[in-house]
Amino acid sequence: MSQRIKMSERQPDIRNKDFQQVNLGYTDEQALQEAKRCLQCKKPLCVTGCPVEINIPGFIKQIAEKNPNQAFKVLKEKNNLPAVCGRVCPQESQCEKHCILGIKQEPVAIGNLERYTADWAANNIKISEIKIEGSRCIRVAVIGSGPAGLTCAGDLAKLGYDVTVFESLHDSGGVLRYGIPEFRLPSNVLDREVDSLKALGIKFIFNYLIGRTKTVADLFNDGFKAIFVGTGAGLPTFPGIEGENFNNIYSANEFLVRINLMTAFKFPEFDTPIYKGKNVVVIGGGNTAMDSVRTAKRIGAESVKLVYRRTQEEMPARLEERHHALQEGVEFVELTAPVKFLADEKGFVKAVECIKMELTEPDASGRRKPVPIPNSNFIIETDLVILALGLHPNPILPSLTKGLETNAKGYLIINDNFMTTINGIFAGGDIAGGSTVIQAMGMGKQAAKNIHLYLSK
Template structure:
């Protein structure tokens, strides 16, 4: 029996065949590679290293998306961005619509797209990476493109907000957790005030991340968007000192979110740590990023020629790359584990190497030696090797007996982690904290004091920007439910 052409076109197997051919064409495309400033140029200034995508590059990359019937990329996003929808809008050339979709769940798209470890989150869940052994769709690059395109178009849309409910809530800290919380609560109709201890808004985004990775102008635009949502931000105000939790209650705030971060640096407690020229990465980056030391400001930071950064995370990479920009002739990363175990993003390690940073894995400082003026001049390093795997399969570094070397240094930046600032937790009666000083919360980020919620580093001890934002969003949802039930 003959069938007409329409019947043939509508046969399910023919549609599946067309889709498989289309997907094969998409799968054969190579992932876009973002342009970067030349290494020997950028390591002498503070210009942003990554240059973004052109519109043509973005559209071509978006076309690589395979239209998975059950996409898993969104599962890897801590703030729940509808990744397939915004990518498809870019593919259709509807960039402003793509930006609108992202901003439904992300308060800081231009920030997150620059600093979040997409390769370990959304892109790790892409079917290319999961099933096909290929490079994932460049979700982070596409998010940045959409956010930058919207900003440069002059048509930035303010997300819709529910009508005001007349309820006041407060947040401590204007870092990523506090800003994400504030955004979501404002969208729900709450009157939100964010209290920031420093004179600049942005928390770790401003004081912890150099402008060559995240320009301050980008942060400022995102913050202005929050203000358009009605969020009020009060600077130079320390909750727990300038103002207390009881003061906030008396002023009519019905609940509080604590996103005060983890600002206390950790040291190794080895001889010589009190020498001039030995400091934490927290102090080093704050003085440069927030206080103008890179531009010969009022609080200049010591700028050595032989600079060692102790640690292997993103903050260590930020510090060592900053040292190069301050004129270090010899900048090195000293890390007690292997390079493969460094927690820093692969991109950050790559950029550091390109900019002339030396890597010394499997080395651990055991002493700093000073000169007659009390400034560090040398450090003694214990060489390490990886021992037998532990129960988790991870091999711990162990000392190689007698393998000690001494090298010249005139500046040492210790970047081995931070601890929560105890000011806010210690100022609130009946607030439960862990033995590490972090605030104890339930799955909804609610503390032992029902009207207090918390997230980010003050809960985790250490978190990425996007994880902190995820905490802020969860806290907002849980606080909303709690206040509605009161």
């Protein structure tokens, strides 16, 4: 059996100085060879690992038969954002994890083939050729334009609903635009996905904070018959330790929003200020931390250290992101936690005091807890700290909407039909407990189905 085809990447010491894409995509020949590895299983286990239930063998078969146009049609039946998923989904823990080939060798590179197909379509199919069906008289409002909102909006528009997306920021995409950097997901790729949704008749209204600019009650009064809430988890976590408010300590969200959404990396062409940092410390071990270290390196840091309280094996970030960060010159300081921040006389951070950690024996759930090693404190000098310690659900809309209930952790409570505690209001994505792009999309899809059932009654 042939080996999995590796996707070409740009050289680490060149790519770590710019924001162009790291992975270069498959050529036609590479895609053909990889597609031919698929066994076309009668009971394809890969599909069970896909939250949006793409017909995976179906689109791969079309690539293997040199029909990328058909492959794109099969993909789009279930996935409104294939160029995004092909770039950022953790396929290794989803579809590819279940691929039967993975038992004895490397699984089929489903994500790479998805990206190939979507990029082929971007170069060869005009958006106007995508057909819209159905009537459009019943209005549905979608709050938030992240992957959950975009997927829900797309599926409802395909069912013939008149959909309006309200977004508090000045552009669409949620984390896909403001969090994930250009070198992983270029904004023109996202633009095209959003343009194809606009071609379905979906309207986008920006700079519009539902809860304040208008309430959900206003939306119902305006004639919307159902509402989908996809407001995400944009609230950063702080460590709660001494000195965390010193100057030049950013939350990863603020740092990445300035860089990505507000294009600070093109300063002075764009006038968003950002402190670049010479010796940068990023605290955390997830995708947000990886995007922060790699961005800090690209905007000119001499040294970038990633401080994480467990080891690399336990980091929640995708393996590929960890691998790329190390290749690009980021240093991982494992089994280490911050204790306090130190500043100069003007209040600018100058060091992080850290403590070494060790992992306990696995508990009942199999997880090993990090505990501090007494008297192991040490200092890391720094002039810029980025805190990437995780995100909480966005509290604005629930706090401003009477009857929209959350659980103890702040996630919206939804029932099996994705309806919240208010009749006619549905929710999905990170605000309802999701944590990846494809989970958000899967929930947006299920919510669209249930909104259709609700409105059909």
